[in-house]
Amino acid sequence: MNKQQEFSEDQRDCLQEICNIAMGQAADSLARLLERFITLSVPAIRFISSDNLDAELNQLIGASTVSAVRQGFFSAHGDQGLRGESIIVFSETDLAGLAELTALEDEPANEMEEEELLLDIANVLCGACLNGIAAQLEQELGYSAPSMIGVNIPLRTLVNHRQVTWDQALSIKIGYSLESHSFQCDMLLLLPTSSVDELKRILDLFLED
Amino acid sequence: MDIDTPADLNWKEYMVDRLDAGVILVDRELRVLFWNHFMVMHTGRGAEQVVGKNLLEQFPELPQRWLKRKVEGVFVLKNQAFSSWEQRPYLFKLAHNRPMTGGVDAMYQDLSFMPVLDMGGQVMAVCVSLKDVTDAAIYAMQLKEARATLEKEKTEQQSLIKKLEQAQSQLLQSEKMAAIGQLAAGVAHEINNPVGFIKSNVTSMKKYAHDMVKLLDTYIDSEPQLQPDSKQLEQIKQIKDEIDFEYLVEDIDSLIEETIEGVDRVSKIVKDLKDFSHVDQGEWDYEDLHHCLDSTLNVAWNELKYKAEIVKDYGDLPQVYCMGSQINQVFLNMLVNAAHAIANRGTISITTRHQGHHVGISITDNGKGMDEEQQRRVFEPFFTTKPVGKGTGLGMSLSYGIIEKHHGKINLQSAPGEGTTFTIVLPVEGPARQEDKD
Structure with a gap:
C-alpha cells in the first residue's frame, strides 16, 4: 500500500485560492465567447484511488450516462514537470440546443458537428481554467488536441481500468452550467502522483513569495 | 549560423517555410501574415498572392463562420484551439497523397490554432498549423469499418444461434x-x-x-x-x-x-x-377440420370433461389442404391450454367460419386470461405459466411453427380475468397453392 498523498494545510489553501481565481477568469472569458452567463461550482480538490475508481467517479459525476472528452496538458521540464489529463464530462446536456446557441453553421448540426462542438467547449473550458492556474504559478502549459472518449456512454466506461497505471491521483473538479440552457458539465483535472510532487514544489515556491 | 537562404528569409523563417506541415499566420481580421511553402505547394497559391490579403476572400470555399469563430476564440481566450479530422476531415480542400492507391476524396487534416502573443501578453496573431493525417485517417476508418462489420456479424450470429435453439427445441x-x-x-x-x-x-x-x-x-x-x-x-x-x-x-x-x-x-x-x-405424420391432404376437431375433442375428453362445457358453433367449412395430424396437434394444444386456464368449471367455445380463401377456427375459454407480458411471450419457446414440471412451454411455440408452415396465422385476444380467444386462420388451399393465388 502506497503512502496516502496529502497536501499541507497551506498548500491546500493556496491551491484552492489559485483555482478560485483561475475559475473566475475562465468564467469571464467563456461568458464573453458564448455571450451567456456561466455558473461555476467551487473547485473540489481531493485524492482519488484507482482501486475504487467506479465509486469515485459515481460520487464525482452522479449521472450514469455521459458524453466525455479528454485532453492532455503538460508543463515544461518533460517527465519532471506537471503532466496530467482533463476529462470533461457532459451530462444532461441538450447537444442540439447547444449547437444552435453557438451556431457554427447555418444548417442544423449533425453528429460530427455536435462532437466538434463538445471538443471545442472542452478545449475552451480546460484551457481557460488551466491557463489561469498556470499564469498564477508562473508556469507555461502546453495542450494536446482534445479527443472524444464517447457520446452517451455509461459512466463506468469513462476510464479503461486495464489501462490505468496509477494508484492515486489528484482530482480537481469544477462544475459548469449555462444559464437558460440545458447544459451541465464537470471538468476533472487529474494529476498522477508523480506530478503531485512537482505541484507541491511549485506551491511551496509560490508560498515563499 | 551561415546557411544560404532565399534573400527575403532568415534561416529560422526558412526552416518554418520548409516544415512538412502547413503554417499560416493570420491576424484578428483573418488577414494572412505568413504562408509557408507547404501551403504554396498544396494550394498552388504563392505567398506573394496570399500574404496581406484576407484568407476568406482568397478561399471563399472555407467554412467562414467556423473559421472566424475559431480565430476569435483564440484572441479572446489566449488559448490554443484544435480541429480533428474525425469531426472535420479538412479545412482546405487539398489534393491527397494517394492519387493511385486512393481511399479518400481530399487530404485529411488535423489543425491547431496557436495564439502568438506580443510583448505585453496580448494576442497579436494566430498561427494555424495543418498536419496531413490522411494515412492515419484511412487506417482508423478501415479499423472502424472492420469493427462495425464484426459487430454486425456478431449480432447476426447471435440471432442465428437463437433460431437454432428454437429449431432444436421444436425438433x-x-x-x-x-x-x-x-x-x-x-x-x-x-x-x-x-x-x-x-x-x-x-x-x-x-x-x-x-x-x-x-x-x-x-x-x-x-x-x-x-x-x-x-x-x-x-x-x-x-x-x-x-x-x-x-x-x-x-x-x-x-x-x-x-x-x-x-x-x-x-x-x-x-x-x-x-x-x-x-x-404417416406430415402428409398433406384435404381434411375435414370439423372431423379433426371432433376427434381431437375425443382424445382430449379426459382433460376437458371435468373442466368445461364444450359449445360448438360450426360453420360451413370446405375441406382444407393441410397436414391433418399436425393441425390436430395444434387443436389439442389450444384445447388443453384452454382447459388449464379454467380454474374450476367454465366454458370452451369452438367457432369455425369460412371466408373467401381462408377458414377461421376460434377457441375461446372464460378462464383466467393473460396479461400483456404473457400475451407477448405466449409463443416463445419454453415460456410457461404452469408450475415447474407441468408444462414444457413448447406447446404454443410448436403450434405457432405449425401454423406458420401452413402460411396461416394465430392471433390471440385476452384480458386478465375474462378469458382468452385463440383464432387460427388457414388458407383453404394450403401454402403452395395459396402462393399461386396471391
Whole structure:
C-alpha cells in the first residue's frame, strides 16, 4: 500500500485560492465567447484511488450516462514537470440546443458537428481554467488536441481500468452550467502522483513569495 | 549560423517555410501574415498572392463562420484551439497523397490554432498549423469499418444461434410427439383386436339372448298345461320371483345395447387415437377440420370433461389442404391450454367460419386470461405459466411453427380475468397453392 498523498494545510489553501481565481477568469472569458452567463461550482480538490475508481467517479459525476472528452496538458521540464489529463464530462446536456446557441453553421448540426462542438467547449473550458492556474504559478502549459472518449456512454466506461497505471491521483473538479440552457458539465483535472510532487514544489515556491 | 537562404528569409523563417506541415499566420481580421511553402505547394497559391490579403476572400470555399469563430476564440481566450479530422476531415480542400492507391476524396487534416502573443501578453496573431493525417485517417476508418462489420456479424450470429435453439427445441418436441404417436398407434392396434371380437361376440350374444327369450316365451305359454298347485308350477313361480324374471327380460336387451354402444365408443376412441398419431405424420391432404376437431375433442375428453362445457358453433367449412395430424396437434394444444386456464368449471367455445380463401377456427375459454407480458411471450419457446414440471412451454411455440408452415396465422385476444380467444386462420388451399393465388 502506497503512502496516502496529502497536501499541507497551506498548500491546500493556496491551491484552492489559485483555482478560485483561475475559475473566475475562465468564467469571464467563456461568458464573453458564448455571450451567456456561466455558473461555476467551487473547485473540489481531493485524492482519488484507482482501486475504487467506479465509486469515485459515481460520487464525482452522479449521472450514469455521459458524453466525455479528454485532453492532455503538460508543463515544461518533460517527465519532471506537471503532466496530467482533463476529462470533461457532459451530462444532461441538450447537444442540439447547444449547437444552435453557438451556431457554427447555418444548417442544423449533425453528429460530427455536435462532437466538434463538445471538443471545442472542452478545449475552451480546460484551457481557460488551466491557463489561469498556470499564469498564477508562473508556469507555461502546453495542450494536446482534445479527443472524444464517447457520446452517451455509461459512466463506468469513462476510464479503461486495464489501462490505468496509477494508484492515486489528484482530482480537481469544477462544475459548469449555462444559464437558460440545458447544459451541465464537470471538468476533472487529474494529476498522477508523480506530478503531485512537482505541484507541491511549485506551491511551496509560490508560498515563499 | 551561415546557411544560404532565399534573400527575403532568415534561416529560422526558412526552416518554418520548409516544415512538412502547413503554417499560416493570420491576424484578428483573418488577414494572412505568413504562408509557408507547404501551403504554396498544396494550394498552388504563392505567398506573394496570399500574404496581406484576407484568407476568406482568397478561399471563399472555407467554412467562414467556423473559421472566424475559431480565430476569435483564440484572441479572446489566449488559448490554443484544435480541429480533428474525425469531426472535420479538412479545412482546405487539398489534393491527397494517394492519387493511385486512393481511399479518400481530399487530404485529411488535423489543425491547431496557436495564439502568438506580443510583448505585453496580448494576442497579436494566430498561427494555424495543418498536419496531413490522411494515412492515419484511412487506417482508423478501415479499423472502424472492420469493427462495425464484426459487430454486425456478431449480432447476426447471435440471432442465428437463437433460431437454432428454437429449431432444436421444436425438433425435440416433435420427436417426442412422434414417439408418443407411435406408441399410441401400437397400443391402439393392440386394443383394436380384442375390441373387434368383443363387439362381434356381443352382437352374437344379442341374437342368442333373443332366441333364448323366444324359447322361454314358448315355455311360458305352455305353463297353463301344468297342474295348478303342482310342485313344478310352484318352483317356476319361486325362481321367477327370485330372479325378478319380468325385469330381467326387459333389461337384458338394454344391457346388451349399452355394451355394444360402449364397445363402439372404445373403437371410436381407438380409431381417433390412430388418426391422431398417424404414423404417416406430415402428409398433406384435404381434411375435414370439423372431423379433426371432433376427434381431437375425443382424445382430449379426459382433460376437458371435468373442466368445461364444450359449445360448438360450426360453420360451413370446405375441406382444407393441410397436414391433418399436425393441425390436430395444434387443436389439442389450444384445447388443453384452454382447459388449464379454467380454474374450476367454465366454458370452451369452438367457432369455425369460412371466408373467401381462408377458414377461421376460434377457441375461446372464460378462464383466467393473460396479461400483456404473457400475451407477448405466449409463443416463445419454453415460456410457461404452469408450475415447474407441468408444462414444457413448447406447446404454443410448436403450434405457432405449425401454423406458420401452413402460411396461416394465430392471433390471440385476452384480458386478465375474462378469458382468452385463440383464432387460427388457414388458407383453404394450403401454402403452395395459396402462393399461386396471391
